[in-house]
Amino acid sequence: MTGKTAIIAANGGLFDAYKVYNIATAAAASDQEVAIFFTFEGLNLIHKEAYQQLPMPEGKEYFAEGFKKSNVPSIPELAAMAKEMGVTFIGCQMTMDVMGLEKDAFIDGIEVGGAVTFLEFAKDADVTLTF
Amino acid sequence: MITPNHVLDAKGLACPMPVVKTKKMMKDVEPGLVLEIQATDKGSTADLQAWAKSTGHEYLGTETEGGVLRHFLRKGGADAASETVVIPEISLEDFKEKVENGEHMTVLDVRELEEYQEGHIDGAIHIPLGEVEQRSGELKKDDLIYVICHSGRRSELAAQTMSKQGFKQLINVVPGMRDWTGKTVK
Structure with a gap:
């Protein structure tokens, strides 16, 4: 491991998901230790149903064709790849409570924790990003 | 290529x-x-x-x-951290002087074939880095051997490998052919 990358995913759109998962998989591929903290709408990015059909920003639906043409992997594919490469997924407990969601609504292999869980990881991270 | x-x-x-x-x-x-x-x-x-x-x-x-x-x-050396030996180095200028004085010496060029074919020092023996381990027997373990590549990195790795195989007098030429201004043959 050559460094640590800490990411906060706080938004639930398709573009947000790509930003989060592309950076996370690229960092993991570069031997970085990576953790993503999913909070508020960011939880959509690991929600079993929601993450399969994340919305495009309004008025940007025409990007769908570009995604297809560029052979960009789907979000579930990217999430699986990130997991496989050892990226830690932390779902925000407080948001889950507020939204009335249980851990089994989310993809397998996630941790559930509070802000301190993430901060503990992020305190000596080399790169910290918020999306 | x-x-x-x-x-x-x-x-x-x-x-x-x-x-x-x-x-x-x-x-x-x-x-x-x-x-x-x-x-x-x-x-x-x-x-x-x-x-x-x-x-x-x-x-x-x-x-x-x-x-x-x-x-x-x-791919970078996996055991680079363990058991590395210090390979003596010679600057390109000092090395060039020796070559031009016609000193009797063995020069080993460990670049890829295409790089070697584009121009190398006359008389240099060519073994690409990836083949050094298997082919080092083509050289004598007691000889003074100057190892050269493009920038000095591959020659360092090659010398490390050969040092472990028992070669006694290896000298890494730094940086390497990248800055070589002397004569070359193709």
Whole structure:
């Protein structure tokens, strides 16, 4: 491991998901230790149903064709790849409570924790990003 | 052309897939060997250069062929941290003086065949880094051998390998053919 990358995913759109998962998989591929903290709408990015059909920003639906043409992997594919490469997924407990969601609504292999869980990881991270 | 030991087909894949696939494939490549990555993602050139730098591999170059980018990476030494010996070095200027004085010496050029063919020091023996371990028997273990490559990095690795095999007098020429201003033959 050559460094640590800490990411906060706080938004639930398709573009947000790509930003989060592309950076996370690229960092993991570069031997970085990576953790993503999913909070508020960011939880959509690991929600079993929601993450399969994340919305495009309004008025940007025409990007769908570009995604297809560029052979960009789907979000579930990217999430699986990130997991496989050892990226830690932390779902925000407080948001889950507020939204009335249980851990089994989310993809397998996630941790559930509070802000301190993430901060503990992020305190000596080399790169910290918020999306 | 550089001869790869492994080839990865990442054509048609978008960022970050070429890097992710390279990372996976590189696990199975032996240190010192070359992986060719074929990609169509135009960002892959910059990405793989940066990736190689941050993960300790050597970026050898990219060739473009009809829209396909062929990137060449050499896997970094796995046991570089353990058992490294200090290889004495000679500056290119001092080395050039010896060559031009016609000193009797053995020069080993460990670059790839194509690099060697583009121009090398007259009389240099050619064994690419990836073959040094198997072919070092072509040289004498007691001889004074000057090892040279493009920038001094591969020659260092080659000298490390040969030192472990019992070669006694190895000298790394730094930086290497990159800055060589003396005569070359093809």
